[in-house]
Amino acid sequence: MARVRPKALLIDLTRCVGCRECVSACLIEHHLPTDPDSVDRLSAGALTALAEKDGIYVRQMCRHCLEPSCVSVCPVEAFQKTPAGPVVYDASRCMGCRYCMQACPFGVPTYEWDKAVPAVVKCDFCAERQARGEPTACAEACPFEATTFGDREEMIAEAHRRIAESPDAYHPHVYGERELGGTSMLFLSPVPFEQLDFPAFGDQPLPELTARALEKIPGILSIGGAMLAGIWWITHRREEVARAEAAERSALRQEKHDDHA
Ligand code: SF4
Ligand code: SF4
Numbered sequence: 001m002a003r004v005r006p007k008a009l010l011i012d013l014t015r016c017v018g019c020r021e022c023v024s025a026c027l028i029e030h031h032l033p034t035d036p037d038s039v040d041r042l043s044a045g046a047l048t049a050l051a052e053k054d055g056i057y058v059r060q061m062c063r064h065c066l067e068p069s070c071v072s073v074c075p076v077e078a079f080q081k082t083p084a085g086p087v088v089y090d091a092s093r094c095m096g097c098r099y100c101m102q103a104c105p106f107g108v109p110t111y112e113w114d115k116a117v118p119a120v121v122k123c124d125f126c127a128e129r130q131a132r133g134e135p136t137a138c139a140e141a142c143p144f145e146a147t148t149f150g151d152r153e154e155m156i157a158e159a160h161r162r163i164a165e166s167p168d169a170y171h172p173h174v175y176g177e178r179e180l181g182g183t184s185m186l187f188l189s190p191v192p193f194e195q196l197d198f199p200a201f202g203d204q205p206l207p208e209l210t211a212r213a214l215e216k217i218p219g220i221l222s223i224g225g226a227m228l229a230g231i232w233w234i235t236h237r238r239e240e241v242a243r244a245e246a247a248e249r250s251a252l253r254q255e256k257h258d259d260h261a
């Protein structure tokens with residue numbers, strides 16, 4: 001059987017003009033009604049965002065880590081890493097514990113707080129398009145090849161080729177090639193990445209972060225933790241968890257009201 005060649009996006013900040021075509025294409029692809037001009041951070045209504053810092057435009061989205069913490073902490077395998085690169089999410093498995101949000105080192109997953117039965121939301125690396133042999137919607141839409149899609153190995157080679165050809169134009173580092181064991185989103189920048197608030201990570205994956213996130217579970221589940229755990233074991237259904245949380249919040253509000261009465 002042919003080996004699956006993992007894919008990646010190469011995002012070259014020296015080429016990005018902030019036109020937001022990538023944001024618009026992503027919103028259309030995922031049927032999200034958000035105004036693309038308003039998207040400067042990730043939310044349940046936007047899987048990619050564009051922020052500007054010192055005249056440099058920086059895209060944000062899930063990095064599709066090669067060794068993703070979100071996958072390792074999810075107790076019900078709602079998150080899965082696919083061989084082609086996308087880290088995908090199955091809302092029908094999700095119990096709503098939000099460990100993934102705590103564990104992600106890039107602060108990516110968001111939550112549909114305003115929905116009765118919320119789900120986790122994040123970029124899916126256009127997994128369905130990739131399965132059809134198509135590039136991601138954002139890469140296809142970018143008029144300046146600031147976002148390009150291809151085999152990860154080729155994207156890394158292309159990034160180093162650009163640095164070698166124009167050393168004055170680039171900070172000599174491909175962010176995502178090795179950080180945390182590597183990611184599917186690779187960045188080139190004209191300035192050191194710290195100046196753009198990219199986290200400074202080592203090359204090691206983060207099993208220790210996973211462990212820390214798990215240690216936080218009692219904190220995460222401070223509202224009715226025992227009740228939630230029981231429901232998870234019995235049903236594995238986030239609908240039940242959402243209802244239990246709502247009931248608990250309501251009880252707490254009533255308690256506070258009674259205290260003040
Ligand atoms: S960036 Fe966060 S949500 Fe995306 S794969 Fe990595 S750990 Fe998971
Ligand atoms: S890869 Fe797909 S889901 Fe992710 S930002 Fe690009 S268009 Fe959006």
Ligand code: SF4
Pocket residue numbers: 015016017018019020021022023050057059141142143144145146147
């Ligand atoms: S479409 Fe390309 S140039 Fe326009 S904002 Fe997105 S990455 Fe930058």
